[in-house]
Amino acid sequence: MNKTALLSICTAAMLTAGCSGNRIEDEIDTVESVSDGGTVVLNSGLTVHLLGVSPQSAFAEEYLRANIVGREVALVPDSEGDQTFASYDDEVWAYVTMYDTGEALNRKLLTLAGPKSYYTGELSDSLEAYNAIFAAGPQRRLTDNELSAKLKSASMLVYGSTKEGGFIGTAFFINDNGLAITNNHVLNHGANYRFYLSDSQGNIDFENGYTLNRIVATSDYRTGPDYTIFYVNMDDDSKKRMSWLTVSRQPVAGGDKIATVGNPAPGELLPMSYASGTISAVRAEEKKLQINAPITHGFSGGALVNEYGEVVGISSSGYDNNNANLNFAVDINVVRDRLDQLNLPYAGK
CATH class of the missing domain: 2.40.50.90 (OB fold (Dihydrolipoamide Acetyltransferase, E2P))
Known part of the structure; x- marks a missing residue:
């Protein structure tokens, strides 16, 4: 040519x-x-x-x-x-x-x-x-926008009903097979439960409610750390939609940044809300973290994560009408020890 x-x-x-x-x-x-x-x-x-x-x-x-x-x-x-x-x-x-x-x-x-x-x-x-x-180990600090998306997509709204009425809380996944964690005062053997997934924007899928498979381990909040480890019944298509969080092995200290998500109004079914703050104190003897993140009752059972998006606690309690944001979370160390005792598969093991 x-x-x-x-x-x-x-x-x-x-x-x-x-x-x-x-x-x-x-x-x-x-x-x-x-x-x-x-x-x-x-x-x-x-x-x-x-x-x-x-x-x-x-x-x-x-x-x-x-x-x-x-x-x-x-x-x-x-x-x-x-x-x-x-x-x-x-x-x-x-x-x-x-x-x-x-x-x-x-x-x-x-x-x-x-x-x-x-x-x-x-x-x-x-x-x-x-x-x-x-x-293994954290990679980089996440922005508030990233933490919010990561937390919401791995969390779910818990709706419980009894003869006396209904109540809500929050829970989160720690593996890809429906293994999850919440508070004992949110999930125990005394109610019927439905679990609703959230997307990364906090929108709850109320069209698809999932049922409790089984409670693996629980600790009565009146006498010990307030947690329940459980499985949710999920089909393969649902598992493709879900995300999960890594359980941290990093030590925490007062002043560390933390974040969590939950329902902002316990009396209403609203999108997941994001809240952040710091660890005010580590109460080792009580197996609790004192935090100043502004959370309400609907946040109970939600994941408390560090700035890398790893779970360091479970949001559990606070004081009503308290302007000081004096709230508490279960230290994840006590839950991780129980997970290891039971040889359960979880992210961060």
């Missing part, structure tokens, strides 16, 4: 994609829609698969829809993957960065969603770094 013919072919190709194609790393565009947990579509029509993020991640999909649609992103290809694309009808694999903040979206989703959302296909550059996200 002579040079004139080659030039003609290249010139024609440039009308659509350019002689060598469009470079992925040059793309800056707005997210138009979300296809699944690991895929977004840009305004240009280009479909982008997020490297390292499973398309089956329900958490990632919900988070992307709530937080990423309408925002500008930049793309970076994996060094061993395709560097260009021919048409905006194509699909590409890339790392996605938020254009306004520089935040790495792929890493953020994996940090918040956990190993269930991890997918190694097409991944090379960040394989070791992404594997480290799920290694």
